[in-house]
Amino acid sequence: MMRFGIIGTNWITDKLLDAGSQLENFELTAVYSRTEEKAREFAAKYNVKNIFTDLKEMAESDLIDGVYIASPNSFHCEQSVLFLKNGKAVLCEKPSVSNSYELEKVINTARENNTLYMEALKIPFIPTYNVLKENLHKVGKIRKVVANYCQHSSRYEDYKKGDVRNAFKKEFSNGALMDIGVYPLFFVISLFGIPEKITAEGLILEDGKGIDGQGTVNMVYNEMDITVLFSKITNSYLPTEIMGEEGSLLIEHVSEMDKLYFIKRGSNEKTDLTLPRKENSMYYELKHFVDLYNENKKESPVNTFSLSLEVMKILDTIRGKIGIIFPADNKK
Template sequence: MIRFGVIGTNWITDSFIEAALKTGQYQLTAVYSRQLEKAQTFADKYGVSLCFDDLEAMASSSELDAVYIASPNSLHAPQAMQFIQHGKHVIGEKPLASNIAEIETLITTAQAQGVVLFEAMKTTYTPNFDQIRAALPKLGKLRKVYLSYCQLSSRYGKYLNGDNPNTFNPAFSNGSLMDIGIYPLSAAIGLFGEPNSFTAQGALLDSGVDAHGTLVLHYTDFDVVVSHSKVSNGLIPSEFQGEQGTLLVDSISECRAVTLHRSGEPALEMTVAQEENVMYYEALEFARLIDAQQVSHPDLARTQIVSAIITKAREIIGVHFPADEQTLA
């Protein structure tokens, strides 16, 4: 049984706890918040008594083996480092860090400490993501891929009213590519690996983060277009086009439906049943890695490639974070 603590007391933390407990491989033992009363209120829902408002005290506690980090993006890497240095396994919400330099430092340190470092990228662990992978050979020679994830932020109204919510604040390493575009980008890298090259475009808000944008990943025989937005809602499916057919995927972030359309054949529904809370699958994989003591695992390569692309894309479109000037130690 993996004894784990959580950093963050928002809805996504509740979702991960629900998913982790459902696997039967975790025991929630600790909750952290900057305000101890807030941590205690959150912990009471789960019958947990160990609460912290001191991160160092939590990281050094003998009462937990692992931590789930769901704080603002800019805090993911330094908090992960703190727990890694105390020999704790870390599952950090995407993006795992603000930039590629932080990712590389985290990976090096985690492997030196012999602990599992894992990015909570739910997309690539779902059963229907495996269905996409299985369907690709049925398309013949792949030619065009369009991956779209556009979701109007619930905080955009506050931003337009003159507030400065975390979700549109570069101090917290935010923006559309970091928060939204990372899903389809991670799906592309998970399926096809590192591209030969890429181009990036983005529209910036006055706050300094990107509101929406597009990446084009260039492979030898095909391109992948990644469309993302935090200021508009998208309803179209993602699409994989081959010379012998087309694959449609509903909701690329969770892969809710997969349908194969081969030329001259009836549409083939390839969707398999999934847990409603798809974080269940990332929790299962994290537990498997810990149990196997698999500190060096293939998903770290995907995380590195994605972070390197996002870091360079931000440079191209002009998004700069304070974290880019800091050294992780």
Template structure:
């Protein structure tokens, strides 16, 4: 049984804890928050015994084996390093780091301390994403792909009202490409590997982060166009086009449905049943790596490549975070 601590008490932490407990591989033993009352309020329903409002005390505690980190993006890297240097395994929310250099350092720290580092990017571990991977092998040579995730942020109005929500604040290494745009980049890298070249454009807010953008990832025989936005909605699925047909994916983040359309127009629903909580599958994968004491090489390669691509996208679009200077 993996004794788990969590950093962060928001909705995504609650969703991950529910997934982790459902696997039967974890026991939630500790909760951290800067406000101890928030930690206690979060952990009460899980009957947690240990609460922390000091990260150093959490890192050196012997009441947990692993830590799930769901703090603001800018804190992911530093907190993960602190926990790993104290001998804790870490599963850290995507994006795992503010930039590529920090992501590389995190894996070096994991290796030096013989612990598991795992990026909580749920998409590639879900059953329907695996269906997509198989389906694109059956539509002939890939010639074009469009991966889209555009979702109007519930915090955008707060930004318009003059507030500074984390979602649109560069101090927290945030913005569209770092949030939902990550799913577009992550899906492309998982499906097609490292691109040969990158062309990116974005619309910036006055705060200095991107609100939306487009990216062209070039591969030897095709291009992948990415569309991401936190200030508009899209009803269009993602599409991968091959010479013999295409594959449509609703909600690229977790694969709500998968459809193959042959060149003759025949449609086939390929969707398979998967758990209502798509984080279940990443929780299973992390537990396997912890129990077997290894870092999956493919996961590490993908995480580093995604970090590299997103860092390049931000450089091209002029999105700079304080963490880049640090």
């Protein structure tokens, strides 16, 4: 059994807990919120009696073995470090932190305290991701990849009316790149590693003073290039495509690995390679994390420290090129 505390009481936490309810060895034992009222309300929903409004008390408590962090991005580093220092396993929502300086701090703390840490980026744990890896060879020499996640945010409509929600606040290290772009980026880096060259363009809202609303990244590899498209201000209906000289692999909704198709060059047939998956795609990452804990592992062999760090360094580079600067960047 692994006893969890949770930080954050929004829809993503509900989804994580729904995944937890499908695991035999997951138990929610503590809820944190800044206000007692919110904590109590959320705890009641899940029949949990322990609530905290002080993070340090929760980190030091022996009521939990680990914590799921789904607070705003800018809090990820400090909270991860606090719980790791207290020997509590940390599963932290993507993006892991605000910048690579912070992630190095988190990873060092995990190592020093010999405590499990993992970035909760779910793609590589969804069964169809492994089918994709096994079928990559079918497209022959891979030449071009277009990885795409553009999803219009309902909060953008609030934002345009002057009602700025957290998702559109720079002080929380938010924006299209960190919130949305991280999915296709993590996906391609997990498959193809570090590029030789990166160019990036993005649109910064509020005449350059706000968060990034969208962007496009080009990454050059040896005899291959990858384009990553992301947006919070438009939808896109294009799948992600991996093009090789002998055919293409198409992925619908890359963050969920909803569908995987193969089209062989010369044929017009679309072969469906999708594996069935649980409706709640967070199930797989959570199961992996709980299993790691029960096996006394300190690092995931899938979402490794080095993979999270590579992605974060590339996010830093892209932010530098687009001109996305967070208050968190000045804390170094």
